Amino acid sequence: MLLLEQLLNGLQYSALLFLLASGLTLIFGIMGVINLAQGAFYMVGAFCAAYTAIASGSFWLGGLAALAGAALYGLVIETGIIRRLYNRDHLDQVLATLAVVFFTNELITLLFGRSPPAMPTPDWYNVFVEVLPGLMYPVSRMLFIGAGLLVALGMWLLINHTRLGMLIRAGADDHEMVGALGVNISRLYTLVFVFGCMLCGLAGFMAAPLLSVEIGMGEKVLITTFVVIVVGGVGSVRGALAGALLIGMVDSLGRAYIPPLLDQLLPADVSGALSGGLVSASAYIVMALVLLVRPRGLLPARA
Amino acid sequence: MKKTLNLAMLGAALASSLPALAQDPVRIGFITTLSTPAGYLGEDARDAFRLAMDQEGGKLGGVPVELVVEDDGLQPAKGKQIIDRMSLDGISLYTGVMFSNVLAAVVSGATQGDRFYISTNAAPSNLAGAQCKPNYFAASYQNDVPHEMAGVAANDLGYKKMVILAPNYQAGRDALAGFKRTFKGEVTEIYTKLNQLDFSVELARIRSLNPDAVFQFHPGGGGINFAKQYGSSGLAKSIPMVVPVFSMDERMLAATGNVAEGVNVVSGWNPQSDNPANQAFVKAFTEKYNRAPTMYAAQGYDTARLIGSALKATNGDIKNAEAFRRALRDARFDSVRGDFRFGSNQHAVIDWHLLKVQAGADGKLTEVPVKTIAKAQVDSYAAQCAL
Numbered sequence: 076m077l078l079l080e081q082l083l084n085g086l087q088y089s090a091l092l093f094l095l096a097s098g099l100t101l102i103f104g105i106m107g108v109i110n111l112a113q114g115a116f117y118m119v120g121a122f123c124a125a126y127t128a129i130a131s132g133s134f135w136l137g138g139l140a141a142l143a144g145a146a147l148y149g150l151v152i153e154t155g156i157i158r159r160l161y162n163r164d165h166l167d168q169v170l171a172t173l174a175v176v177f178f179t180n181e182l183i184t185l186l187f188g189r190s191p192p193a194m195p196t197p198d199w200y201n202v203f204v205e206v207l208p209g210l211m212y213p214v215s216r217m218l219f220i221g222a223g224l225l226v227a228l229g230m231w232l233l234i235n236h237t238r239l240g241m242l243i244r245a246g247a248d249d250h251e252m253v254g255a256l257g258v259n260i261s262r263l264y265t266l267v268f269v270f271g272c273m274l275c276g277l278a279g280f281m282a283a284p285l286l287s288v289e290i291g292m293g294e295k296v297l298i299t300t301f302v303v304i305v306v307g308g309v310g311s312v313r314g315a316l317a318g319a320l321l322i323g324m325v326d327s328l329g330r331a332y333i334p335p336l337l338d339q340l341l342p343a344d345v346s347g348a349l350s351g352g353l354v355s356a357s358a359y360i361v362m363a364l365v366l367l368v369r370p371r372g373l374l375p376a377r378a
Numbered sequence: 379m380k381k382t383l384n385l386a387m388l389g390a391a392l393a394s395s396l397p398a399l400a401q402d403p404v405r406i407g408f409i410t411t412l413s414t415p416a417g418y419l420g421e422d423a424r425d426a427f428r429l430a431m432d433q434e435g436g437k438l439g440g441v442p443v444e445l446v447v448e449d450d451g452l453q454p455a456k457g458k459q460i461i462d463r464m465s466l467d468g469i470s471l472y473t474g475v476m477f478s479n480v481l482a483a484v485v486s487g488a489t490q491g492d493r494f495y496i497s498t499n500a501a502p503s504n505l506a507g508a509q510c511k512p513n514y515f516a517a518s519y520q521n522d523v524p525h526e527m528a529g530v531a532a533n534d535l536g537y538k539k540m541v542i543l544a545p546n547y548q549a550g551r552d553a554l555a556g557f558k559r560t561f562k563g564e565v566t567e568i569y570t571k572l573n574q575l576d577f578s579v580e581l582a583r584i585r586s587l588n589p590d591a592v593f594q595f596h597p598g599g600g601g602i603n604f605a606k607q608y609g610s611s612g613l614a615k616s617i618p619m620v621v622p623v624f625s626m627d628e629r630m631l632a633a634t635g636n637v638a639e640g641v642n643v644v645s646g647w648n649p650q651s652d653n654p655a656n657q658a659f660v661k662a663f664t665e666k667y668n669r670a671p672t673m674y675a676a677q678g679y680d681t682a683r684l685i686g687s688a689l690k691a692t693n694g695d696i697k698n699a700e701a702f703r704r705a706l707r708d709a710r711f712d713s714v715r716g717d718f719r720f721g722s723n724q725h726a727v728i729d730w731h732l733l734k735v736q737a738g739a740d741g742k743l744t745e746v747p748v749k750t751i752a753k754a755q756v757d758s759y760a761a762q763c764a765l
Contacts, residue, residue, distance in 0.1 A: 080582045081579055081582055084576075084578035084579050088578070180413070184417075189417050189421055190629050190632060190633065190669065191632075191633035193632060193635035194635075196610075200610075201609075201610050213610055215610055282575075284610075285603070285606060286576070286599075286603050287415075287598075289598075289599045291415045295575060296575065331579045331582070331583060335583075347567055350569070352546065354571060355572070
């Protein structure tokens with residue numbers, strides 16, 4: 076039963092990672108932009124959600140505000156900054172989007188101050204559901220898993236079964252040709268970018284009641300998000316899903332089972348330090364192993 | 379025309395330099411963390427320090443002072459740069475560092491020759507023991523003491539079996555070691571990752587281990603995450619928590635919301651303590667900044683007034699290091715933390731309190747004092763210091 080619960084926990088962490096990584100990989104895969112500012116949109120979403128929910132008393136209105144806020148901010152950043160970076164090299168993109176991270180942190184500090192707000196939650200949010208006999212699991216975390224599944228399904232439908240998805244796929248392969256066919260490629264890019272930001276806003280909304288809504292919260296997840304993308308295969312949404320599942324599960328199960336296992340095998344003073352280190356490094360060890368076998372990631376965009 | 383202008387300017391220059399001739403303000407270098415998620419720690423300490431200055435009209439102990447504030451961004455290298463620049467600038471009195479790793483980079487520069495460093499917060503064990511320095515004072519506490527006091531509190535509360543958690547880095551390992559030094563029962567240690575966001579896995583383990591109580595050290599955002607998830611996992615109802623104040627200060631409490639109710643908090647400052655200095659401080663801070671002060675603010679305020687007491691005793695002459703050091707050691711000021719003195723290693727010797735997160739008079743959750751855990755607690759390293 077404990078194992079099952081830990082599997083669910085792993086799934087939930089995977090869902091958060093997927094929400095962040097899918098937007099990032101979409102933007103990279105299609106527009107070729109490395110966007111370090113992805114975490115900033117996540118933070119904007121979380122702050123919009125918390126303050127709207129506090130002001131209005133409505134949880135769902137907070138969610139709407141998170142999506143709208145992150146999308147709007149994404150639109151401003153895309154038209155103001157990112158648009159100028161499409162044809163520049165990756166170093167310029169990294170520098171410019173890093174500047175966006177600093178700028179956004181200061182902007183949020185000016186607007187909201189440094190005190191992290193508490194996101195109010197409705198009563199049903201803190202309820203437990205009996206998933207299986209004897210296994211109680213909180214609604215809050217199931218909501219997370221559900222959002223991850225929905226987004227995965229939605230993106231699959233969007234990319235493989237709509238005209239927009241077709242254009243996105245075509246634009247990723249040869250954007251000049253798509254442009255020559257009369258499609259407004261610049262508008263398509265804007266749309267993709269804003270959509271990626273909206274996914275971050277959704278992640279921010281989901282995270283706001285469970286995690287601390289604070290300045291710089293995006294940077295904390297950024298590195299793991301990049302690990303997910305590298306493991307999954309840069310630029311591929313399916314890869315992001317696979318990477319998120321792998322890293323989320325390895326991290327969660329590692330934290331759950333490495334320390335008790337080592338406690339049994341080794342003397343207490345050795346096992347504590349060793350398991351602590353091993354747990355901290357588990358995601359990177361997995362990344363190294365995956366890259367050793369498949370240098371381009373599990374499911375690269377163009378094999 | 380030009381001549382009169384020159385004369386006027388000369389006059390103005392003279393007029394403005396006259397009071398300066400009477401007494402140059404003592405410049406205090408305040409290196410602290412203002413950015414990053416932990417920025418509110420430095421902000422609170424700085425604001426409280428400024429409050430003490432403002433209450434005296436820009437003076438401390440009757441001596442004019444000038445505060446030079448710089449943000450270290452929680453980076454030791456940046457702290458080092460700032461201290462180098464400030465000392466070139468002729469500043470010789472420093473304070474404000476929040477984090478031990480930054481302090482380690484700053485402290486040798488800040489105590490060289492006749493320079494003084496007075497800590498508002500971080501106080502690592504090495505500087506309290508064998509490597510204690512004549513010009514280094516910790517007006518806050520010694521890092522291990524809050525955790526040792528949490529162990530005492532857990533004994534007092536009758537807990538026999540506990541799960542203790544901290545991130546896997548120096549301060550986290552020190553926290554668990556400090557707790558184990560005084561706790562008499564049986565413990566299971568869990569190390570979390572530094573900057574870990576989600577604790578669902580650890581919470582499931584805690585539930586399966588079913589201890590009497592949980593001790594955890596996660597400062598800042600990590601502590602908010604932990605308490606939020608602890609509350610929403612339902613564990614808070616059956617397994618109480620004992621934490622040092624770093625894991626649940628007033629700002630973190632505001633961010634955690636109702637699920638923090640019932641958490642036992644161990645602190646060297648009791649926000650509701652009825653000593654007059656504290657009452658006046660809490661009122662003035664709340665009025666000026668429109669938020670409740672944290673322990674970091676209380677310590678920043680105490681540091682300012684400690685410096686004030688030493689400036690007063692030496693008439694602002696900090697160049698006479700011997701006299702200034704003696705005046706600091708005397709610590710003749712009314713601390714907002716009640717009885718205050720320095721131990722032989724120049725670390726604060728204060729009372730420690732157990733607080734509980736409960737609804738206050740206004741119905742909002744606050745940290746309500748339960749009892750005093752220890753009076754005039756001397757840290758575990760004082761005997762190793764040769765001062």
